[in-house]
Amino acid sequence: MPGAGLFISLEGIDGAGKSTQARLLAQALQGRGFEVVQTREPGGAAGAEEIRRLLVEGPPDRWSPETEILLFTAARRDHLERMIRPALDAGKVVITDRFADSTRVYQGATRGDLRGLVDDIHARVIGTEPDLTLILDMNPDAALERGLARGSGEDRFEDFGLPFQQKLRAGFLDLAKADPGRCVLIDASRAEGEIAADILATAIARLS
Template sequence: MTTPPRPWPGLFISFEGIDGSGKSTQARQLYESLRSGGHDPLLTREPGGSPGAEEIRALVLQGDPDRWSAETELLLFTAARRDHMERAILPALQAGRTVICDRFADSTRMYQGRGGLRDKVDALHDLMIGIDPDLTLLIDMPAEAGLARAKSRATDEERFEDFGLDLQQRMRDGFLALAAAAPARFRVIDGNRDMDSVARDVHATVLRELAPSS
């Protein structure tokens, strides 16, 4: 079966999931697996991934949970993504590299789109970003388990974890709804297992995408 050509020679992969789902670990594992297989992937993250975006990351992930209004937070995330896209993601894709991104626009659709701002999230995305990943791996797990993992980490980036279990559950439901609405892009992977089992599923999924179409 012939698949439509991508707008760039590289493969753009994002990892999504609730806090504590293990997506960051799986993104790193995939990066190492692809490198050992002779590929030249780029591992990056959001918010962040470029010098300017990393500065914005510190603003949005640290401090009091109510530090920013929802509208201000949305603008900050969009600004970070625009810089990241221009300076890191698009150059790598245009050079034929595989880009592995820990979170992308789907996280903004969920977290910053809560409270009735989803239409604004989508409008800003269309206006200022205009791209989505070729493949999104949603690492899914129960909200309670994800929150327990997230709170056990030693980090000062706990602003969203501090909103508690209710937000975690709403975000999980939202991610699953996004996956159901875009099945051609999303693959849902059970993250409530040991790390190696999840990594094997992730790697097999990505290798299928990297295989030449016929």
């Protein structure tokens, strides 16, 4: 996207600390004079937030993987049209807690062999990738315990259990290996401040 701002996504398993690190990164970049939009998926725009509730609440078997792919893509398209593209066109830094990589891993790799379907729909409907993807990696046992302890009411994917989180981690590690130019693996088992410093240095290097 010539002349546009920088698009950064944070990815990883549930409980890895993405929301916290997205907030810390946004604050740090704002402190350095960058115009920043911090957002999340599913959500980030009014219609997408309504779809979010359908996806993250309720029992694990509420939707089939195929239905989830369509719902996530609908939310992502609304998010892209109403928030992400306008912000990038205005030269801002967009930081999102999750983007298409989550659908590639959650629905495309762990809930059936649906990666081809995910990629096809993404190419036809979204057609956008982040400039930089920070994949927060940590032990699934610790991440799941942290995620469930939040008691947010948005625990549908945590409720799939530890084997699901282990598959997710493997999926994200595979993504990092497959696209090293875009994806940077971050050790999320460290202290919050250490992780934030690592992420900020990576983002500043890309912005430079």
